[in-house]
Amino acid sequence: MASKINPWRSLRCLAVRTRPSRAHQHVPTVTARAVVPLGMRGFADTISTPPPTNDGDLPPSEIIPQPYEPRPIEPFADNFMNEEAIAALEQAAAGQDALDLIAEGLKYGMPKPPSKQDQLQNRHHPVIHQITRMLMRDGKLSKAEKHVSLILNYLRTSPPPKISPARPLLPGAPPPEQLPLNPLLYLTLAIDSVAPIVRVRSLKGMAGGGSALDVPEPIDARARRRQAIIWILDIVNKKRSMGSGRKQFAARFGQEIVSVVEGRSAAWDRRQLLHKTGTASRANLAHPALVGFKRKF
Amino acid sequence: MASTNCWRCLARPSQRLLLAPVSVAAASAPTSATFSTSAQQLSSKASSDGSKHIRSGKRLVLGRKKRNPDRTKPPQPGERKAFRKRIQLSNDNALKVPGLDVLSSEGVVNPESVGKIFGLPVEVVDQLRACEAFKSSQNWSLFRSPHTLVRKETVDLAKQMTDAIEKKETLRLVLTGNRGSGKSILGLQALATGFLNKWVVINIPEGQELTTASTEYAPTPNSEMFSQPVYTVKLMQAIHQTNHQVLSQHKVQLDHMQLPISVTRNMTLAGLLNATKEPDFAWPVFQAFWKELLLPGRPPILFSLDGLAHIMRISEYRSPAFELIHSHDLSLVRMFTDALGGKTAFPNGAAILGVTAKGNAPMIPSMEKAIAQAAAAQKGEEPPSRDPFFRKYDERVFDTLRGVKVLDVRGVSKTEARALMEYWAASGILRSRIDERSVSEKWTMSGNGVVAEMERVVLHDLRET
Numbered sequence: 089m090a091s092k093i094n095p096w097r098s099l100r101c102l103a104v105r106t107r108p109s110r111a112h113q114h115v116p117t118v119t120a121r122a123v124v125p126l127g128m129r130g131f132a133d134t135i136s137t138p139p140p141t142n143d144g145d146l147p148p149s150e151i152i153p154q155p156y157e158p159r160p161i162e163p164f165a166d167n168f169m170n171e172e173a174i175a176a177l178e179q180a181a182a183g184q185d186a187l188d189l190i191a192e193g194l195k196y197g198m199p200k201p202p203s204k205q206d207q208l209q210n211r212h213h214p215v216i217h218q219i220t221r222m223l224m225r226d227g228k229l230s231k232a233e234k235h236v237s238l239i240l241n242y243l244r245t246s247p248p249p250k251i252s253p254a255r256p257l258l259p260g261a262p263p264p265e266q267l268p269l270n271p272l273l274y275l276t277l278a279i280d281s282v283a284p285i286v287r288v289r290s291l292k293g294m295a296g297g298g299s300a301l302d303v304p305e306p307i308d309a310r311a312r313r314r315q316a317i318i319w320i321l322d323i324v325n326k327k328r329s330m331g332s333g334r335k336q337f338a339a340r341f342g343q344e345i346v347s348v349v350e351g352r353s354a355a356w357d358r359r360q361l362l363h364k365t366g367t368a369s370r371a372n373l374a375h376p377a378l379v380g381f382k383r384k385f
Numbered sequence: 386m387a388s389t390n391c392w393r394c395l396a397r398p399s400q401r402l403l404l405a406p407v408s409v410a411a412a413s414a415p416t417s418a419t420f421s422t423s424a425q426q427l428s429s430k431a432s433s434d435g436s437k438h439i440r441s442g443k444r445l446v447l448g449r450k451k452r453n454p455d456r457t458k459p460p461q462p463g464e465r466k467a468f469r470k471r472i473q474l475s476n477d478n479a480l481k482v483p484g485l486d487v488l489s490s491e492g493v494v495n496p497e498s499v500g501k502i503f504g505l506p507v508e509v510v511d512q513l514r515a516c517e518a519f520k521s522s523q524n525w526s527l528f529r530s531p532h533t534l535v536r537k538e539t540v541d542l543a544k545q546m547t548d549a550i551e552k553k554e555t556l557r558l559v560l561t562g563n564r565g566s567g568k569s570i571l572g573l574q575a576l577a578t579g580f581l582n583k584w585v586v587i588n589i590p591e592g593q594e595l596t597t598a599s600t601e602y603a604p605t606p607n608s609e610m611f612s613q614p615v616y617t618v619k620l621m622q623a624i625h626q627t628n629h630q631v632l633s634q635h636k637v638q639l640d641h642m643q644l645p646i647s648v649t650r651n652m653t654l655a656g657l658l659n660a661t662k663e664p665d666f667a668w669p670v671f672q673a674f675w676k677e678l679l680l681p682g683r684p685p686i687l688f689s690l691d692g693l694a695h696i697m698r699i700s701e702y703r704s705p706a707f708e709l710i711h712s713h714d715l716s717l718v719r720m721f722t723d724a725l726g727g728k729t730a731f732p733n734g735a736a737i738l739g740v741t742a743k744g745n746a747p748m749i750p751s752m753e754k755a756i757a758q759a760a761a762a763q764k765g766e767e768p769p770s771r772d773p774f775f776r777k778y779d780e781r782v783f784d785t786l787r788g789v790k791v792l793d794v795r796g797v798s799k800t801e802a803r804a805l806m807e808y809w810a811a812s813g814i815l816r817s818r819i820d821e822r823s824v825s826e827k828w829t830m831s832g833n834g835v836v837a838e839m840e841r842v843v844l845h846d847l848r849e850t
Contacts, residue, residue, distance in 0.1 A: 196826075197822075199430075211848055212848055213846045213847065216847045218846075229574075237847060239739055241524075241527065241845075242621065244476065244478060244479075244527060245478065245526050245527065246478075247477065247478070268478035269479070269480075269813045269816075270816070328455055328457050328459070329460075330464060330465065331460075331465050331468025332465040332466065332468060332469045333468065333521075336469075339468075
């Protein structure tokens with residue numbers, strides 16, 4: 089028995105029609121579309137254009153179907169840019185360099201675009217980058233950069249160093265007469281030469297009985313330089329300033345760089361001490377606690 | 386349950402008294418003191434050793450920050466300032482640049498020498514050094530010997546000066562321009578022109594030295610002005626040193642009866658300058674020298690001052706009534722401003738040069754307005770009017786700068802920039818290829834050729850090359 093509240097009884101008389109997904113296959117579409125008033129529902133079986141309703145103020149005689157004139161596409165940007173881009177793409181598709189075409193109108197050619205890994209912050213030489221950051225006080229990077237360029241100027245103007253045979257520099261170093269005119273090389277050579285090759289880690293309580301176990305370990309170039317710069321900066325900060333003004337720090341630092349190259353600096357002693365400790369603690373690498381320690385990780 | 390025995394020696398508490406000698410004997414051994422920090426032991430240690438605690442390792446020690454005193458010799462008085470002010474004009478590491486001409490009095494006015502690098506003659510370098518035209522902030526120390534770029538403004542200025550002096554007129558000119566555009570260097574080139582042409586060159590290297598109350602001053606008798614005796618002595622010595630050759634050819638013509646020193650007619654002007662080193666007599670003698678210079682038949686004068694803004698304001702000196710003194714009431718400054726303002730007549734021709742500074746200069750609205758008005762008048766435009774709501778315009782500044790010529794120094798052109806960069810590269814300071822592209826790039830990077838910015842971009846560049 090049917091329920092009294094079955095809605096289908098009243099709903100059966102309603103026509104359910106779907107909206108056409110592609111409405112104008114057989115209609116002269118755009119023209120017809122143009123005349124359809126807004127808000128008019130388009131049904132799938134609508135064949136002809138319905139007459140316009142007279143619900144507005146306009147009398148029906150004034151609405152005459154206009155002949156269709158296609159509106160030009162509104163350009164969002166100058167079209168030649170697109171053309172250029174398309175031409176470049178075509179060139180790239182043909183296996184040629186797409187940038188050649190773009191560089192045609194430029195006076196000095198296309199500048200080399202930065203690669204994906206390039207960062208603005210890394211635009212300097214790695215040694216310069218590192219030393220600038222380590223000189224920096226209170227976050228004043230541009231002041232540190234000023235100091236670094238003054239240090240390089242100090243190296244440019246100081247007489248060529250006299251290299252001591254007791255403290256050999258890195259192999260392959262240029263003769264000292266060439267150093268002042270290449271201050272970056274001068275600085276790099278000093279720092280790299282005095283940099284230690286190991287770090288001695290002191291593992292707390294590993295030797296048993298609460299005493300620490302010293303273990304040497306190799307370090308990478310950046311860490312080596314860091315240690316060397318720390319030593320040099322230690323000495324520079326302790327050195328008494330004999331001048332004043334903006335050049336005095338650069339002069340102190342530059343003097344220390346020169347004395348490193350000449351083998352007079354105390355940084356060499358610290359390097360030697362560290363290497364001695366490293367050599368002595370080499371035996372600890374086979375320490376059972378350490379072997380266990382390594383196995384644990 | 387607590388043990389009745391001692392943990393350490395397994396003795397009963399009642400027996401410990403008997404063992405006391407043993408424990409005292411053991412106290413000196415390190416093994417027995419592992420947990421004992423008794424005051425008794427500490428005091429006995431302190432009395433025996435007295436200097437340090439036995440354990441220096443893992444213990445909080447306060448007051449460790451004591452620095453051992455610096456054993457090195459402290460700098461002598463004045464040494465630190467000498468370091469700051471030191472002028473180094475040569476660098477033996479830099480390469481010698483062959484094929485460059487030496488600056489001459491004809492070359493500096495020749496339009497063809499625009500965009501070329503010239504060496505400064507040795508004697509001119511000495512003179513420029515004596516009158517402190519070189520500044521420690523300039524990069525002379527990087528190069529083998531002092532060379533300078535002759536730019537369009539240089540030739541223009543030198544031509545204006547020589548033309549005016551040939552006609553026995555007075556050129557009153559103010560050099561303006563952006564920061565780092567080369568105003569002081571242009572002033573130096575003007576001084577070099579003066580030395581090359583055998584004019585009497587008087588240079589006040591820093592206007593602020595006169596007005597920041599850093600040198601002594603004294604009221605001039607019978608006037609409201611103040612003289613600066615020590616500075617005047619220094620200036621007289623500098624003038625004597627730099628212009629000795631010119632001044633020794635002219636003899637004193639006037640009677641200087643009022644002077645505290647005896648001046649005879651057979652004394653040369655150089656001798657007059659050198660006659661006294663006594664600060665008390667300096668100002669009257671300098672005044673007498675100035676009077677002698679203004680007589681007809683004397684050599685032309687080039688009077689230049691760097692840092693114009695500093696002398697266009699109220700100085701930091703105080704009058705006896707403890708009121709601030711206007712800079713123009715300082716007699717040496719007054720001498721310059723009278724010359725720049727056209728109050729002094731120069732029968733032999735003169736060039737009065739005021740060089741403004743941008744790096745270290747106070748804001749002087751009167752001076753800026755007066756220079757803007759002078760520049761507009763020079764171009765034949767309507768001069769900009771004063772701000773009607775600004776109360777503090779200084780009429781004396783306007784009087785001083787009325788009718789001066791203005792030379793606005795801007796960036797160098799690309800050809801001049803190329804000459805400069807090629808010189809840097811030839812000296813071995815700049816290690817890169819110089820071609821049209823790199824010159825154009827650096828020129829653009831430096832704000833269309835502002836020279837100090839070019840130095841920053843090119844010489845102080847830290848980039849990986």
